[in-house]
Amino acid sequence: MSTPEMKSVMEPAAAQRELTLGEAIKEALAEEMRRDPRIVIMGEDVAEAGTVFKVLSGLSAEFGTDRVIDTPISEAGFTGLAIGAAMTGLRPVVDIMFGDFIALVMDQMANQAAKVHYMSGGKWKVPLVMRTTLGASRRSAAQHSQSLHAWFSHVPGLKVVLPSTPFDAKGLMKSAIRDDNPVIFFEDKMMYKLKGNVPAEDYAIPLGVADIKRSGDDITLVATSSMVQVALGAAKMLEDAGISAEVVDPRTTWPLDEETLVESVKKTSRAIVIDEGYARYGVTAELASVIAEGAFHYLDQPVKRIGAMHVPIPFSPPLEDVTVPTEQMVFEAARGMCRRS
Amino acid sequence: MSTPEMKSVMEPAAAQRELTLGEAIKEALAEEMRRDPRIVIMGEDVAEAGTVFKVLSGLSAEFGTDRVIDTPISEAGFTGLAIGAAMTGLRPVVDIMFGDFIALVMDQMANQAAKVHYMSGGKWKVPLVMRTTLGASRRSAAQHSQSLHAWFSHVPGLKVVLPSTPFDAKGLMKSAIRDDNPVIFFEDKMMYKLKGNVPAEDYAIPLGVADIKRSGDDITLVATSSMVQVALGAAKMLEDAGISAEVVDPRTTWPLDEETLVESVKKTSRAIVIDEGYARYGVTAELASVIAEGAFHYLDQPVKRIGAMHVPIPFSPPLEDVTVPTEQMVFEAARGMCRRS
Amino acid sequence: MANTKTSVSKQSSSSPDSGPDAYIQMYRKMAGIRLFEERVNDLYTRALMPGLAHLYIGEEAVAVGICSTLRSDDYITSTHRGHGHCLAKGAAPDRMFAELLGKEAGYCRGKGGSMHIADPDTGNLGANAIVGGSTGIATGAAFSAKRLGNGRVSVCFFGEGALGQGVLYESMNLAQLWKLPVIYVCENNTYNEYTHYSETTAGDVLGRPRAFGILAERVDGQDVRAVHAAAQRLVDRARAGEGPAFLLCDTYRYRGHHVGDVSREYYRSKQEEQKWMSERDPIGLFSDWLIAEHRATAAQLQSISAEIQSAMDAAVQFALSAPYPDPSEVQQDVYA
Amino acid sequence: MANTKTSVSKQSSSSPDSGPDAYIQMYRKMAGIRLFEERVNDLYTRALMPGLAHLYIGEEAVAVGICSTLRSDDYITSTHRGHGHCLAKGAAPDRMFAELLGKEAGYCRGKGGSMHIADPDTGNLGANAIVGGSTGIATGAAFSAKRLGNGRVSVCFFGEGALGQGVLYESMNLAQLWKLPVIYVCENNTYNEYTHYSETTAGDVLGRPRAFGILAERVDGQDVRAVHAAAQRLVDRARAGEGPAFLLCDTYRYRGHHVGDVSREYYRSKQEEQKWMSERDPIGLFSDWLIAEHRATAAQLQSISAEIQSAMDAAVQFALSAPYPDPSEVQQDVYA
Ligand SMILES: Cc1ncc(C[n+]2csc(CCOP(=O)(O)OP(=O)(O)O)c2C)c(N)n1
Ligand SMILES: Cc1ncc(C[n+]2csc(CCOP(=O)(O)OP(=O)(O)O)c2C)c(N)n1
Numbered sequence A, B: 001m002s003t004p005e006m007k008s009v010m011e012p013a014a015a016q017r018e019l020t021l022g023e024a025i026k027e028a029l030a031e032e033m034r035r036d037p038r039i040v041i042m043g044e045d046v047a048e049a050g051t052v053f054k055v056l057s058g059l060s061a062e063f064g065t066d067r068v069i070d071t072p073i074s075e076a077g078f079t080g081l082a083i084g085a086a087m088t089g090l091r092p093v094v095d096i097m098f099g100d101f102i103a104l105v106m107d108q109m110a111n112q113a114a115k116v117h118y119m120s121g122g123k124w125k126v127p128l129v130m131r132t133t134l135g136a137s138r139r140s141a142a143q144h145s146q147s148l149h150a151w152f153s154h155v156p157g158l159k160v161v162l163p164s165t166p167f168d169a170k171g172l173m174k175s176a177i178r179d180d181n182p183v184i185f186f187e188d189k190m191m192y193k194l195k196g197n198v199p200a201e202d203y204a205i206p207l208g209v210a211d212i213k214r215s216g217d218d219i220t221l222v223a224t225s226s227m228v229q230v231a232l233g234a235a236k237m238l239e240d241a242g243i244s245a246e247v248v249d250p251r252t253t254w255p256l257d258e259e260t261l262v263e264s265v266k267k268t269s270r271a272i273v274i275d276e277g278y279a280r281y282g283v284t285a286e287l288a289s290v291i292a293e294g295a296f297h298y299l300d301q302p303v304k305r306i307g308a309m310h311v312p313i314p315f316s317p318p319l320e321d322v323t324v325p326t327e328q329m330v331f332e333a334a335r336g337m338c339r340r341s
Numbered sequence C, D: 001m002a003n004t005k006t007s008v009s010k011q012s013s014s015s016p017d018s019g020p021d022a023y024i025q026m027y028r029k030m031a032g033i034r035l036f037e038e039r040v041n042d043l044y045t046r047a048l049m050p051g052l053a054h055l056y057i058g059e060e061a062v063a064v065g066i067c068s069t070l071r072s073d074d075y076i077t078s079t080h081r082g083h084g085h086c087l088a089k090g091a092a093p094d095r096m097f098a099e100l101l102g103k104e105a106g107y108c109r110g111k112g113g114s115m116h117i118a119d120p121d122t123g124n125l126g127a128n129a130i131v132g133g134s135t136g137i138a139t140g141a142a143f144s145a146k147r148l149g150n151g152r153v154s155v156c157f158f159g160e161g162a163l164g165q166g167v168l169y170e171s172m173n174l175a176q177l178w179k180l181p182v183i184y185v186c187e188n189n190t191y192n193e194y195t196h197y198s199e200t201t202a203g204d205v206l207g208r209p210r211a212f213g214i215l216a217e218r219v220d221g222q223d224v225r226a227v228h229a230a231a232q233r234l235v236d237r238a239r240a241g242e243g244p245a246f247l248l249c250d251t252y253r254y255r256g257h258h259v260g261d262v263s264r265e266y267y268r269s270k271q272e273e274q275k276w277m278s279e280r281d282p283i284g285l286f287s288d289w290l291i292a293e294h295r296a297t298a299a300q301l302q303s304i305s306a307e308i309q310s311a312m313d314a315a316v317q318f319a320l321s322a323p324y325p326d327p328s329e330v331q332q333d334v335y336a
């Protein structure tokens, strides 16, 4: 559950502290805000309400509504404002309530934030973090359930983070905040209550370093965000079926740690890529291509991709349930692949 | 240069008529507008100016400014308006001047147009065509040079068309207009003056049918939009080097004709995918994955992907020139692959 | 450029179309919405309804006052808080409940749910879960109506939170430039989720449409007769080809932003809620008036409520026992 | 909610800061922009400049009138028609030309080009090729200035075409809510590319900022003294913490939308162009005034022009002979 660099902070007894993923994110923000007065948070209902998911509860009490700022429902407007603020001495953290609403900020993020540094010949910088959500299964229907991180991953100039555990969430958030580039931080709504080990000491996890969440020999499950949990669940089922699965979490889709992915598959010679976005023209396509290219001669069958079904997410529970990858799906796919060869 | 269904219209002498790609698009629009009074065109400077690329010159004279309508610079607003109009009895064709500006309409297209039919349980329809551009090389810098069709290709409910010849452009535009779904039609700015055979008779090319633009045995070059022309150029160079390249044009990224792509690679056992969007998390990733999965046991080396370099497009000519795929690049990559094995 | 019309003609709040029957009809609709929403609350708190439920309780006079001036082929677009609009425009409670429960018999075969009720038969272009997301759509329906000459008008309902979305201004500019028959109905219920609208809304709300040359009026959104009268004028005007209008309705949501929003003290006081409920209840005010004006007796109104209650019982029962769509339907209707 | 301030105090158009030297300085800047743009035209038509060139000729009084009231650490954002703003804010012609030609010595090492000149040393946050794309950025710079208490103001230049973009309204709402020191400068040069602004702009332009409670004024954009005086008031006010303002400047672009736009008869008449050039030329009007008021002689002004001409010769020469960036630079500066 840790990168080599992080081992040291994981070992001591202090590491036994448990936080939810939501708490881990809040703690990262609070610690960084104490350290750096340039950090401000802005978004809809982030202050007294602490966001609709209550992730930021208490921050406005500690830092004041001057630093934890409620905005109008103007995603493009306050994102643009945050970009300008980031260029001129502040370090804004922007909250976009549902990942579906990033559709409203694509111009600001892709045409402005992502390009300012390059277009200015390296002179202006945009140290901005955008926090938003992804993930279905909440019966929220088509406009509140998408996982659109592939859009941002496609745009040079942006970095894209997808934490899968409380430990990672805190360490990655610290790096995101300290980064001088626009970083988008996608949080799976269904994981906010997930508990995990988070040491009390200060640590940061570098962006661009994948993590082997579980070692195995027979098949590599590359998974992102909450799909890491799904993959870990499937790995347990596979273990019972006598199959040893390695679970690799890229943690950031950009920068992408190709080497760790490829090395794992060189070892196992089979791979499934699991991501909650649409598989078509999505993250699974890139990760599968990187593996297929890097581990070509080691693969004994095609890389399998599992993502959201290519349909708008339906409201009705029995319909929604078949659109998202499950442990059972991953288990069956993996077992099939391990049997076949 | 034609699908089986289209053969008949290609054969007769009438087929010797030449049009530019821009003229072919205009002719398709004009013929459909004569046929169907529900079609209206709207966008910035589409009427008297006939668009900044002059593609629609003369249409407002024939159909009046009631059907070829200049709009304010409000991409999201008039796209939303067109969606509502499409739901209620019209068939709008919306013009987004530069493909970079689709960043402003992602909410309208991905959260509204793409989902209306599904969310309403199949009751409302959105027969809308969005025409826009892609392609670099015009020294237009980072905000006027992107090829962002991967974003739309990722969204279920949308169809995405990328014509590579005047013949295809006309036939695909007719299908796009007659389609009852939102269809985005990407035109490469650098191809408007490209000439080609366009028969005078009415024809339509179905969406979702790939076209083998050139037959060959040694390697498959899968290419989209103007990259088809690049691939054809490279194929000629390869021929001189004794290598027989097949050029396959999917013509639509969604629906995607997987079978034609896979069958070609089963024959040649080598593939390069070329698309002018960013390769990372882009169209090349999906096409390469489909091939790697479908023709796995036939491939003798990894599918190679060639796309735009992962940088904002720079203004300076010597910099911009190295960011886009060229015939030379494709030639060298293909020759390397054919030598290696 | 068009002139800015800022004058508001003060008319009597009873309108010619609203005879006694029409008023009873409006009462019936308002009570129907209230009781529908109570059932939703009940279903939700009993964990029988999946997803989120944003109740319209307290705002009934707006939807009913407006929709009672519309033809059944006129268009509306609605919001995340959309049950009231859909019912006022003619949706049947049984198929509404079925949709809210994700059942095949629902208006969208269960695919849309609470935030996406849509129905061509009643001119309902769809509720929308993107704040401000339907302003373009409503404007486009008006564009079609004008182009096709079918005399329809289009009503765009939205909360005051949508004043934060730029696309609203883009749409209003287009509507006024092209003189489209669209009415923008801003339901100012005082809160954007958990934030008071004064913290998110600078300047003067009516000044915004007026800056685009759009006729804009403000009305007491708890007075169904006033809403109806204002709407009648604006709708008639739009239908006559005189262009778009904007109607600001002051109102209040009695319940939480959604059913789960129960501890509200940190953003609004119990007293404030109590004051609205006891002094400005749209159904209470209207029934008092109906009785005082001898247009109905208390007993008549009670029997209407009783009638609706049993209709709601049946509707809920219908929805609860209706089957879910078959999972194989999931890939249907992605494309037309 | 803030009050709507609509009053415009009429003051004398000469402002206290503008002594004789300041006026000569403004003249020098305006002539400099004009001559710079003539060279751009020349370079472009001789096919020495890649890409597109949108000339500012005819609009010089706006950029100079405004920027002459700014400190060098104040911020501006600019547009596709941005050369004038950049020069007025202090950019050096040689590095501007170098950027326009894609040379390494350019402000952006050739990576930005004509539409993306940016320069931290002169507070230039960057020209922007997305219409309306910088309204948020300019507002954000004002947010920083207020937060950091550094007394800076931010000026957002945009053409009247940007009135079509919703993000402008979102930004203005934020600016007024938070009382940010930002001035929105709308350069109404009458055309959105090839379309008259009256076909794209409903209602009353000044009503738009005013609806958000923003102080808004209109000024003759061909009269640099009037622009300067109005700007001085609004900038002082913003710097004093009194919040944002909007300045509408009526102006005209003499040339095509871009250099290649030469046959313009289908959207505007030669007479119209002629009238503006002969009667409303900002440089002509200003030099007449300087001479009439004995603040300069014709000979002095001529010698200034001659000086600038030779400076431009040198600047163009510098840019033409400067090297291109090495292709290996293409992957630098994607990330900080
Ligand atoms: C674009 C967008 N941003 C944010 C949200 C989340 N959200 C849902 S309802 C709401 C508040 C809406 O307030 P208002 O428009 O006043 O409607 P009300 O709920 O008061 O009826 C918000 C912020 C959303 N659905 N869409
Ligand atoms: C979002 C967007 N839409 C369209 C364009 C294409 N475009 C470039 S300049 C222009 C006209 C701008 O008019 P205006 O704002 O009045 O500025 P002017 O050119 O008159 O200075 C248009 C439509 C663009 N660059 N960005």
Ligand SMILES: [Mg+2]
Pocket (backbone or CB within 6 Å): C159, C160, C161, C187, C188, C189, C190, C191, C192, C193
């Ligand atoms: Mg509200």
Ligand SMILES: [Mg+2]
Pocket (backbone or CB within 6 Å): D159, D160, D161, D187, D188, D189, D190, D191, D192, D193
């Ligand atoms: Mg203009």
